[in-house]
Amino acid sequence: MIQLGQYPAARHVVAHISDTHFLGGSRPLYGSVPTDSHLSRALTQLEESGAAPEAIVFTGDLADLGEPDAYRRLRGIVEPVAQRLGAEVIWVMGNHDERQEYSQLLFDTDPTDAPQDRVYDIGGLRIIALDTTVPGYHHGDLTPSQLDWLTTVLAAPAPHGTLLAMHHPPIPTPLLEAMGMLELQDQQRLADVIRGTDVRGILAGHLHYSTHSMFAGIPVSVAAATCYTLNLSAKDRILSGVDFGQAFNLAHVYEDRVVHSIVPIGDPPEVTAFSSDGWAQIEAMTPEQRREMFSNKRSPFNEGEAVSSD
DSSP states (O other), X not given: OOOOSSSOOOSEXXXXXXXXXXXXXXXXXXXXXXXXXXXXXXXXXXXXXXXXXXXXXXXXXXXXXXXXHHHHHHHHHHXXXXXXXXXXXXXXXXXXXXXXXXXXXXXXXXXXXXXXXXXXXXTTEEEEEEOOBOTTOSSBOOOHHHHHHHHHHHTSOOTTOEEEEESSOSSOOTTOGGGGGGSBSSHHHHHHHHTTSXXXXXXXXXXXXXXXXXXXXXXXXXXXXXXXXXXXXXXXXXXXXXXXXXXXXXXXXXXXXXXXXXXXXXXXXXXXXXXXXXXXXXXXXXXXXXXXXXXXXXXXXTTTOOOOOO
């Protein structure tokens, strides 16, 4: 496919998925949410998108209760897709995960209660999985040892910069004040570590809705859940979870910026479309012909006539 705009292709593409909340035995979440099929649909759409991610990052709450079968089933669904795409899978701990089961069943290591922090090199793009969980609790925190470790890792910049992947997003939640009780604690300590480093973006989850902000001068992108989302306009509710509006994100990393795109999950009715069969005609046009055909309001294309390269 030829370049039609001012920007070249992205250096890296990263798929960002969050909050799968698998239960053991394929049990539906809250008795009605089919978490397995929701994730499978998301991965099918990822493959169909043609985005070709180099990594698929899961920002926590992989299992709802930390059950072994949930992690085994998650790997069984995700890893074949990642293999077909040629993408590395990057797991991140969430507050619903349990470190012993997480470490043993996702990384094939001895079970451990230690923080699950890891570093990945994706063709020059560094992705750091940072464990913000507190055993036995749902809020987030980072130990002094973790912050020292992160300082050491970031001391040397990566060729294409760093993405920090964590579960608890270090941002306000004005549409969901209740989440303030479960947010990352003492966020200034993390800000002091990453400010001025090569961290180009923070990927997070936890909130079950998509949102964006800044932290220590760094863009933060929160992916909605694949299990269920939160209704931010529900009346007379502190929290309202709904089996609707699930999505995953795609992060396109350019030399000077990162573009985050939200991809809704589902099969909605199509109301308008243009067939990909037209690409050959588009590629055959000069830039001036394309502008006249697709930008001019009175062109045959915009008046509903057939596209022609003549």
